[in-house]
Amino acid sequence: MQMPTGVHALVRRTHEDRVLRALQENGAMSRGEIARVVGLSRTTLSDIVGSLLQRGAIVVMDTDAARRAGSGRPAERLTLDPASAQYMGVDFGHRRVHVVVADASHEIMLSGSVRYEDSASWPVRTELALSLLARLSAEGGVHYGALQGIGIGVPGPYPAPEGAPWPRATAGATVLRPAPENVDVAFAERFGAPVIVDNNTRLAALAEAISGPESVADLVYVRLSDGVGGGLVVGGQLVTGSGGLAGELGHVTVEPAGRPCRCGKRGCLETVASVPGILATCWEFGLPLEDLDALAAAVDRAHPVVDRVLREAAAAIGRVVGAATMTLDPAKVVIGGEITRIAPVIVEQAAATLAGELFPTASAGPVVEAARLSDEDGALGALAAVFHSSPLIAKYPETAEVKGRTDARVSTTERAGHART
Amino acid sequence: MQMPTGVHALVRRTHEDRVLRALQENGAMSRGEIARVVGLSRTTLSDIVGSLLQRGAIVVMDTDAARRAGSGRPAERLTLDPASAQYMGVDFGHRRVHVVVADASHEIMLSGSVRYEDSASWPVRTELALSLLARLSAEGGVHYGALQGIGIGVPGPYPAPEGAPWPRATAGATVLRPAPENVDVAFAERFGAPVIVDNNTRLAALAEAISGPESVADLVYVRLSDGVGGGLVVGGQLVTGSGGLAGELGHVTVEPAGRPCRCGKRGCLETVASVPGILATCWEFGLPLEDLDALAAAVDRAHPVVDRVLREAAAAIGRVVGAATMTLDPAKVVIGGEITRIAPVIVEQAAATLAGELFPTASAGPVVEAARLSDEDGALGALAAVFHSSPLIAKYPETAEVKGRTDARVSTTERAGHART
Structure with a gap:
């Protein structure tokens, strides 16, 4: 075709x-x-x-x-x-792929996931995802012949920049792979539909932007896990940046003389606000915690060291996100990652610090809240990216009515995967 | 009509x-x-x-x-x-309005400006601009019956946020007016064409993005004058933010215990890197300089205090723009304002500091350069905004060929002024 x-x-x-x-x-x-x-x-x-x-x-x-x-x-x-799938979202994590399929009215028709080893190659992951989709299709009586678009989330910067720091600066930390080159081609060839690929933290930002009671066009998203990642939605569009590196809030410097970071700098936000960074600070204060479960137990005991460490980490997040807020004026700031469910104080303190970075006389800053979606909901972000790429069906009516203004704004971003074959 | x-x-x-x-x-x-x-x-x-x-x-x-x-x-x-104007750009400054008119191939057909008093009301300014346009039209044999769009730049945040800090926190500094409400309606009614209004610093950012040998889709712009303003181009689109405040890089905190800022915070970038901020720091170091001319003379003499003050101000710019660069991954950072022509060391030092904020192993950061356009070129920014709003003529072919990728991206932002009448 x-x-x-x-x-x-x-x-x-x-x-x-x-x-x-x-x-x-x-x-x-x-x-x-x-x-x-x-x-x-x-x-x-x-x-x-x-x-x-x-x-x-x-x-x-x-x-x-x-x-x-x-x-x-x-x-x-x-x-x-009615049996025709219109949109497909695929989220490749480190250990599983999750897929969702939606109809023309954006209702989910099918979903499922399959696990693989962290060491599985990309051809293996891709084939597992395609087999899963074939099985779901047969079981659900749904066909993929009319897909309008496919969104695919992958770990790591996308498009992978030349000289990206990740494969080089391992130092024992989790290393994110550069985006796999041909996963988009495999899907485009199988289904004959345009494919959008992006970093899955970025896609999570888009999913958060449209998951609330009212979707927002401008959002800053930061996720705390083994590292600190981020994603931006600006004017209703996901931001990639000129080299695929947009959203690296975790590598903004917060302590010029701070701990070495796996990226090669010192005192990045990630060194104080990632899960390993927070655990390391607890150790420095004489409280040896092994993992998130131990941290959760200490939070439950209202341990004063843990409270202080979490507040200091959250204040650093608030300063970095505060600067991003002065830059981008988002309607919403979302802080995600399992640790925010364990320790809600992170979101509270980050919001308080952020408020101090804004214009004192401005009537309102952004809403600051914990992520609505869990790390398992990544495929919804990929799906959201495809919804947004279909202007007349998805995006136009929404933004046209924002605030009752008469502005009209329509955007399409699509990747015609077939053009490369 | x-x-x-x-x-x-x-x-x-x-x-x-x-x-x-x-x-x-x-x-x-x-x-x-x-x-x-x-x-x-x-x-x-x-x-x-x-x-x-x-x-x-x-x-x-x-x-x-x-x-x-x-x-x-x-x-x-x-x-x-061939006598039909297609695009119009209008830049209202504090003391003059500048207009440019272009044909279907984006060539400038007419341009001119007229001065007014700083105290002139918006109806007076608008009428002066319309009279100027009528005179240019008659002299140039050009008609405005087929305008595809009109871009208008105004000082101050746009759209004017409720509770905007400007009208309240005067403290003797230059106060930017909120955007005038009906200037867009006046132009839309006169010419029967869609009108885009935006802050003129933001439009200057767009003009810089398309004025180089190659236009860039992602740019961070900061302008040093009586205050410090900024503008962002992200994915080829000018960023407004959720409340019209995007680009306020001048009010990112750089010294938490620093000088009071007119916005009500302390230690904003503006307090150290605006022209009054730089002059104030010189006074603190025992070098009383009255104005930019005196600063220029001191720069010519290579005065060591001036060099130090300028480098420290520029380092603060580099840190703020460095964080913005980690956030947005722009291809280019532009530093504007008359002072950068007087003291090129500002751009040099800001670029050096910024480089230290980036991933050490990444192959390249953004190009950092002084503004190409002067403060008098504002109407080109307004014109650029209209070019960008016309997708098939202006934007599409450009972004479709970026890096030889097959992505297609089309965007339209227009303000149908007539819908309000």
């Missing part, structure tokens, strides 16, 4: 989106009715409809013979195929 | 853009030829072409009678009107 590229692919996707949207809003329609609603020529429409029928996105429901007043050949009425 | 709003306005603008682009690429065409090239139905196309003819964006050049092989009524051939 050869897909058009560049401007033509974009125009075609836009036309397809409009046809699908018209069918979603109006129910079954004839070709003539669709042409009138979307304002396309018969020739262009025929081409688009033919492709959607062939891919199984739409089906012929009946003809209008029964309802027809005049004479002539009855027209076929077309409708969305 | 009633303009459609929401999705319909957007689809219509997209159609108009495609028709204009087709005429720009192919020269004169008949309606039938245009319909085939852009894939619109005859009915939709007739509507679009009628509107473009009425507004004067396109004109009837001739008929195809001479070149026609078959019989039948000759078809009119349509072409872009």
